[in-house]
Amino acid sequence: xxxxxxxxxxxxxxCIGIYGVLVRRNGVLVLMSIELMLNAVNLNLxxxxxxxxxxxxxxxxxxxxxxxxxxxxxxxAIILLLFRNFRSPxxxxxxQLKG
Amino acid sequence: xYRLALQTSTEYAEKTEIASPWLISHAWVIPLLMVLxxxxxxxxxxxxxxxxxxxxxxxxxxxxxxxxxxxxxxxxHVDKSLEGEGGSAxxxxxxxxxxxxxxxxxxxxxxxxxDWWSNGLIKFTAGIQIDGLAVMMLFVVTFxxxxxxxxxxxxxxxxTRYTYFYAALSLFTGSMLVxxxxxxxxxxxxxxxxxxxxxxxxxxxxxxxxxxxxxAIKAFLTTRTGDIGLLxxxxxxxxxxxxxxxxxxINEAALAGRGGHTIWLVGASLLLxxxxxxxxxxxxxxxxxxxxxxxxxxxxxIHAATMVVAGVYLGGRLYGVxxxxxxIGDGGMNPMAIxxxxxxxxxxxxxxxxxxxxxxxxYSTISQLGYMVMGLGVGAWVGAIFHLFTHAFFKALLxxxxxxxxxxxxxxxxxxxxxxxxxxxxMPITFATFMIGSAALAGVVxxxxxxxxxxxxxxxxxxxxxxxxxxxxxxxVLTAAYMTRxxxxxxFGEYRGHHHPHxxxxxxxxxxxxxxxxxxxxxxxxxxxxxxxxxxEYVEPRQAFPPIVVPEFEGILAAVSVxxxxxxxxxxxxxxxxxxQLGPFKGLTxxxxxxxxxxxxxxxxxxxxxxxxxxVVGGIKGPLARSAYWFNQNILDGVVNGIGRGAPxxxxxxxxxVDQGTVDSAYNGLAKETGAAGGLLRRLQSGQVQRYxxxxxxxxxxxxxALILAK
Numbered sequence: 039x040x041x042x043x044x045x046x047x048x049x050x051x052x053c054i055g056i057y058g059v060l061v062r063r064n065g066v067l068v069l070m071s072i073e074l075m076l077n078a079v080n081l082n083l084x085x086x087x088x089x090x091x092x093x094x095x096x097x098x099x100x101x102x103x104x105x106x107x108x109x110x111x112x113x114x115a116i117i118l119l120l121f122r123n124f125r126s127p128x129x130x131x132x133x134q135l136k137g
Numbered sequence: 138x139y140r141l142a143l144q145t146s147t148e149y150a151e152k153t154e155i156a157s158p159w160l161i162s163h164a165w166v167i168p169l170l171m172v173l174x175x176x177x178x179x180x181x182x183x184x185x186x187x188x189x190x191x192x193x194x195x196x197x198x199x200x201x202x203x204x205x206x207x208x209x210x211x212x213x214h215v216d217k218s219l220e221g222e223g224g225s226a227x228x229x230x231x232x233x234x235x236x237x238x239x240x241x242x243x244x245x246x247x248x249x250x251x252d253w254w255s256n257g258l259i260k261f262t263a264g265i266q267i268d269g270l271a272v273m274m275l276f277v278v279t280f281x282x283x284x285x286x287x288x289x290x291x292x293x294x295x296x297t298r299y300t301y302f303y304a305a306l307s308l309f310t311g312s313m314l315v316x317x318x319x320x321x322x323x324x325x326x327x328x329x330x331x332x333x334x335x336x337x338x339x340x341x342x343x344x345x346x347x348x349x350x351x352x353a354i355k356a357f358l359t360t361r362t363g364d365i366g367l368l369x370x371x372x373x374x375x376x377x378x379x380x381x382x383x384x385x386x387i388n389e390a391a392l393a394g395r396g397g398h399t400i401w402l403v404g405a406s407l408l409l410x411x412x413x414x415x416x417x418x419x420x421x422x423x424x425x426x427x428x429x430x431x432x433x434x435x436x437x438x439i440h441a442a443t444m445v446v447a448g449v450y451l452g453g454r455l456y457g458v459x460x461x462x463x464x465i466g467d468g469g470m471n472p473m474a475i476x477x478x479x480x481x482x483x484x485x486x487x488x489x490x491x492x493x494x495x496x497x498x499x500y501s502t503i504s505q506l507g508y509m510v511m512g513l514g515v516g517a518w519v520g521a522i523f524h525l526f527t528h529a530f531f532k533a534l535l536x537x538x539x540x541x542x543x544x545x546x547x548x549x550x551x552x553x554x555x556x557x558x559x560x561x562x563x564m565p566i567t568f569a570t571f572m573i574g575s576a577a578l579a580g581v582v583x584x585x586x587x588x589x590x591x592x593x594x595x596x597x598x599x600x601x602x603x604x605x606x607x608x609x610x611x612x613x614v615l616t617a618a619y620m621t622r623x624x625x626x627x628x629f630g631e632y633r634g635h636h637h638p639h640x641x642x643x644x645x646x647x648x649x650x651x652x653x654x655x656x657x658x659x660x661x662x663x664x665x666x667x668x669x670x671x672x673x674e675y676v677e678p679r680q681a682f683p684p685i686v687v688p689e690f691e692g693i694l695a696a697v698s699v700x701x702x703x704x705x706x707x708x709x710x711x712x713x714x715x716x717x718q719l720g721p722f723k724g725l726t727x728x729x730x731x732x733x734x735x736x737x738x739x740x741x742x743x744x745x746x747x748x749x750x751x752x753v754v755g756g757i758k759g760p761l762a763r764s765a766y767w768f769n770q771n772i773l774d775g776v777v778n779g780i781g782r783g784a785p786x787x788x789x790x791x792x793x794x795v796d797q798g799t800v801d802s803a804y805n806g807l808a809k810e811t812g813a814a815g816g817l818l819r820r821l822q823s824g825q826v827q828r829y830x831x832x833x834x835x836x837x838x839x840x841x842x843a844l845i846l847a848k
Binding site for chain 2: 133
């Protein structure tokens with residue numbers, strides 16, 4: 039069983055995701071990066087599930103996918119409102135909550 | 138007579154298993170009803186013909202009816218359980234209890250439990266526990282709430298947020314009912330916090346004005362300070378009782394002294410902090426007078442039924458913990474009694490210097506809550522809970538009366554000196570009911586307050602707490618004096634406002650009359666001297682309960698306290714008329730002299746007893762009379778004036794230095810420090826989402842590295 043390759047792939051995907059979340063200014067791209075991170079985790083879960091012959095990991099992935107869909111729905115709605123208010127999807131402009 | 142009510146429960150419970158009627162074993166529907174009413178009003182209230190009020194009133198009316206049924210079912214349950222044991226001779230009404238031998242009787246509370254969630258070893262349950270204390274509270278809460286709901290239809294008629302107000306009232310009532318029926322300390326805590334949130338919403342109901350919203354925040358944060366203690370206390374008792382939140386099990390473990398005395402002392406002290414915060418005890422009482430910023434019906438609800446009595450209820454519910462923790466049975470000084478005693482005096486003295494009628498009542502509530510906490514502290518469980526019961530009626534009456542005055546008499550003002558006076562002519566119903574409420578509060582003989590106060594004082598004396606007994610009598614004297622002052626300022630003399638006072642509409646006067654009736658007769662529920670002890674029979678728990686003293690009636694004590702109260706009223710009346718001669722209200726003297734015989738009989742009676750001594754003596758003009766007159770003028774008057782001037786002066790000093798100076802400035806200092814710390818931390822709040830995300834990622838990285846290194 040080639041577990042390591044999957045784990046390395048997932049780690050790479052996860053890091054790309056973190057990079058995207060921290061660096062990208064466009065809100066839509068930040069959301070996509072979050073999706074990337076979630077899928078990296080899913081990959082890990084499935085890899086371990088197959089490796090350990092245990093189905094609960096796959097069930098968990100199904101939950102994650104469902105919730106990720108809902109999360110994107112909310113996230114896109116927020117970005118839409120941002121766009122309406124600031125005329126750009128740029129996250130740096132939304133800092134009204136600063137102390 | 139000493140009575141042991143401590144049992145090891147279970148075997149008796151099984152033996153006396155009785156098929157309970159449906160409602161009492163499903164009492165959770167009562168709080169549920171109020172919460173449903175909250176949701177319905179919030180969602181659909183605005184579109185309804187009466188803007189949501191009808192839903193609230195219907196729900197609370199139904200809850201009240203169900204509570205009454207529960208009360209009767211509980212009484213039946215107790216009677217049947219005792220018959221089932223065969224040892225009791227109790228069958229008829231009004232018969233004094235014959236089942237007080239130790240270990241004889243045991244009536245199990247009716248409980249229903251569900252699994253909430255389980256976490257490995259610990260199982261969390263949700264459940265209800267209905268016993269005498271719970272049904273008594275159900276009755277009081279729904280009763281007062283019903284009257285407040287009806288009253289508000291008139292009082293809040295033109296309010297912009299009428300629907301919202303009714304929704305919040307429903308939730309307020311529902312939360313208190315959750316707290317009352319809870320069988321474990323977690324649910325109790327949840328109800329407790331919900332009550333706090335609702336009081337915040339309602340005190341700040343008119344939040345457009347800054348003082349009102351500040352008062353709401355102050356109320357919330359001050360009680361939160363005490364809540365920290367409560368939360369920690371719940372945790373401590375959880376572990377001390379062997380990992381259980383169940384209230385009965387905690388009481389049993391506490392009374393058995395499981396795990397040593399110290400842990401129960403810690404637990405009791407922490408829980409006491411919660412009581413101090415919620416029930417307005419010294420030194421966390423400062424929020425209560427400020428909470429007068431809320432609408433008057435809310436004040437009535439807060440003071441009589443839903444908010445401040447939660448603390449006393451907690452004390453009564455977890456009495457085993459306090460009994461064990463503070464060694465109440467040994468008759469020594471303990472923090473609970475001391476805090477209560479301080480609160481009685483501090484609250485009563487502060488009431489002298491207020492011009493705002495609601496603030497007088499607020500300080501009076503503080504003082505009366507002091508009675509209840511002191512009662513719990515000296516082992517007068519029955520007295521304290523009974524006082525909670527009677528106090529609910531007359532304090533709700535007084536607050537609703539004050540609301541009626543502001544609604545129809547003084548044009549939305551509560552200032553007794555500027556906008557009131559002479560209102561007895563314009564508002565006869567309000568005046569009569571307010572008089573009854575004040576007399577009940579002061580403890581005048583046949584009215585409600587007398588019986589409960591006497592119960593506390595008698596128990597205090599017979600359990601060996603003579604100091605607290607004296608404090609209690611002193612408190613009664615002060616109570617009578619400040620209420621007399623309040624009544625004179627409000628109802629007597631000349632109208633000082635600039636409007637046209639008139640009597641309030643029926644929706645206001647009918648609740649006042651009902652409450653006045655209850656303030657008169659509620660005391661008979663446990664009139665020990667008459668042989669009626671319904672509270673001992675039905676309210677006092679018989680399981681997991683310490684061996685408290687049931688006092689013998691002491692005629693001398695009752696006579697002394699009543700005499701003290703009457704004397705106090707007399708002195709106060711006397712000073713009032715003296716002030717007329719010298720003070721700002723010139724011209725009143727003649728009118729008073731002419732109308733002296735025309736005052737209502739209550740006032741006149743007490744007034745004549747003391748005030749007219751010098752007039753009568755002066756009229757005789759004999760040598761004996763002259764010397765008596767001299768004695769009266771120079772010695773008695775001096776003493777009387779000294780006392781009269783001393784009390785307000787002490788009150789004023791307390792208010793200025795202790796209340797406003799020390800306590801408030803301590804809080805302000807704390808707030809300032811918090812503000813400064815906030816100033817440093819605000820730089821972290823850049824407002825940029827990605828900056829926050831970066832901080833989170835760094836934190837995760839650090840923790841991961843630490844975890845790897847630790848392995």
